[in-house]
Amino acid sequence: MSSNPGDGPDEQNPFKGTPFEALFGGLQGGAGMGGMPDLSALMAQMQSLMQPHDGPINWAVVSDIARKVAAQQPDPTPSQAQKDAIADAVRLADHWLDETTDFSSGVTSTAAWSRAEWIVETLDVWKRLVEPVAGSTVNALGDALPEEARAMAGPLLGMLGKATGAMVASQVGQGIGGLAGDVVGASDIGLPLGPAGKAALLPLNVAAFAEELDVSADDVLLYLALREAAHQRLFAHVPWLREHLIGAVAAYGSGIEINTAGMEEKLRGIDPMNPASMQEAMDGGLFDLSKSPAQQAALERLEVTLALVEGWVDEVVGQATEERMPSAAKMQEAVRRRRAAGGPAEQTFATLVGLELRPRRLRDASVLWGSLRARQGTEGRDGVWMHPDLLPTGADLDDPLGFRETAVAPESLSDEDFEAGLRDLLDGPSADGDTGPERPTE
Template sequence: MTDNPPQPGQGDDNPFKGTPFEQLFGAGGGLPAGMPDLASLMGQVQRLMQPYEGPINWDYAIDMARKSAAQQPDPSPTQAQKDAVADAVRLADHWLDTATDFSSGVTQATAWSRAEWIVGTTEVWKKLVEPIATSAVESLGQALPEEARALAGPLIGMLGKATGAMVATQVGSGLGTLAGEVWGVTDVGLPLSTPGQAALVPANIRAFGEGLDVTDDDVLLYVALREAAHHRLFANVPWLSEHLLAAVTDYARGIEINTSDMEEKLRGMDMTNPMAMQEAFEGGLFDLSDSPKQRAALERLEVTLALVEGWVDQVVGQATAERMPAAAKLQEAVRRRRAAGGPAEQAFASLVGLELRPRRLREASTLWGSLQTRQGTEARDGVWMHPDLLPTAADLDDPLGFREGAEATGDLSEEEFDAGLRDLLDGPRGDAPEDRPQE
């Protein structure tokens, strides 16, 4: 008998044997044999980051994003620019009245600097990003055997904070990049501001129009049309925002940590070197593999976002057909930007972890246009009455065949469809002058 019983991590009694944490609690990794000093290890990591609440260090992320945006001139919009945006959105809403029966969704329109865009969209980004970070930490803990979780409690907490710091770095970088490219608050297909608030970024809109041989006024009006159309759709289809956010949450719930890759990286990590740990966290220590649940949520999200973008594309095209000769050129420029996976798509992938497929914008626009031609505006917009009525991925494969030879009511009776359509088109607000965008 020995006076000192074996410690966890020694011999065959290591409860972490066969898990990604075996290297942390064994004799490797540059540490002495036995259980490492978790307090010391925690102190090393805490020196890399400031204390924060929640799954992500948002103060750090926003500060990093603003510093990134400040690398190029970012003056606050002038009163003249704010007035120009408000006038453009007001005219856009007037034109959209002829293209859809949905009432205006804009109650305020203004111009933002890039820094203002970052601050003004943070609350919605929290809803999109935090479920991913939270699920990653939970999945990390579940990767351990039950008998090891109690011993690893402090370590899981430490790794959770490290994950939050890593995600904050990605968020800050992504938001900073995105702020330098976006036109407004609907570029990712979701309204990123408070309901009814349209906000455009004049500096980025001006950069988008360079080389297109289109006047600045036409570029601003076209972007305002897209912004106002997005707000109109989300204001009149109350379930749509939550439907998209739920798909992101469902994606997060399906997160599975790639424990084999983690084990390989931990095996070669010097746990006494804080910089090596930071590089591992930032370099993808917690690689995520798609589960069947994630793939299903991802497809639902991709299809719905494509339908949103396609509807906006078709409605704006209809509204500008006889009013703006330059609209066709601007429409094609937007489609090319989306199909190439522009900054909005790339940043969304970086921030939320979802690789979207914006190439389906053309198919979705064709589908909505074909339905409008065959069955009219009310039937086209009535599809938004309920998520079960929305086209599927298979429908986007054959956009001209969507409901070909079928009634727009689907499984609903004619009376049910008419009642639901009437409620949908009545909208959450009236079309009174006071509901039009103000400065």
């Protein structure tokens, strides 16, 4: 024992009094001179988790973990027959949708994906969606320390930052791997996760979905192909929508506040020399992701937009199947419940990463689009997508039948008159004092 109280291990702990004090104490189990941990030994133990990478987390690790999670159940490569069946179903779906909307087909190719292929094909979009949340989480490590502690920690702080990034990568990989077992297509969660124009379904998950219903497998495949093709049409013909949605998720994630007050208890149980103990600490989420009032408002706006996308798809698919597919109503209800409540994997992902992707107001949005079509036709319904300022708000979903209730089917307008009216609606009064059409209030 040191004779100088100032040289004791507590005094040399730069994390004393912070949520990381317990973790530093564990590190001292391998301490060298002066009670400091043997960083070289510890880094050797964690080398596999902390390879050099760009950004807050290592996406190679995310992909590897996600694929291992997906591989816990059989995940065969789709057969040629399954690929042909999906291509035929999407082709027929597009033919039906031609009668429900003036938006032409947005499909440029079709694909049948295994769960592992879904992970690989969607990873680029997941990076944009998750990195803001992951960056906030990793940065919380340094932000939780007083300035003097950060100076004392030196290289140890950098090492812990990498360790935190490795743990977050493990979380994200688990979440994406779990989702791969639930999703049925490239656009299943309302976001354009796959390459633009590629209509893709997962035969294994489509078959699992069909088992839950008393409906023929062919009808299930065609119904889900209709939904996938409808998503592709919407994103192809509303050029701002893809970035609007992905940007909204990224903006929400970048403003997440990490509450480190609850970290201490979990960190206390971590053995730094045992990566498995770090994994156990991540169960249920290591960090408490707090939502400020601004973040809660951002999440509500995101959910409204997701509901509008899903509601439009629900409406046009319902229109296409109304007289052709008697079983469609049963499948529509199953999809609505699935999307509004979220499956077990989606709920786990929300817990781990703090990202909820559930359009809770899908039914209201579907009613709103259907009501608008009944009064204004498909042109009036689909014209709302011309600009984000024209979209219904959360208040409009409170009264979906009342959205533009005085609107009637427009008379035929020239392209010039239509563009002038749209400009007046978006820009307000013109220079000559004409107020133009009254702009809807929020």
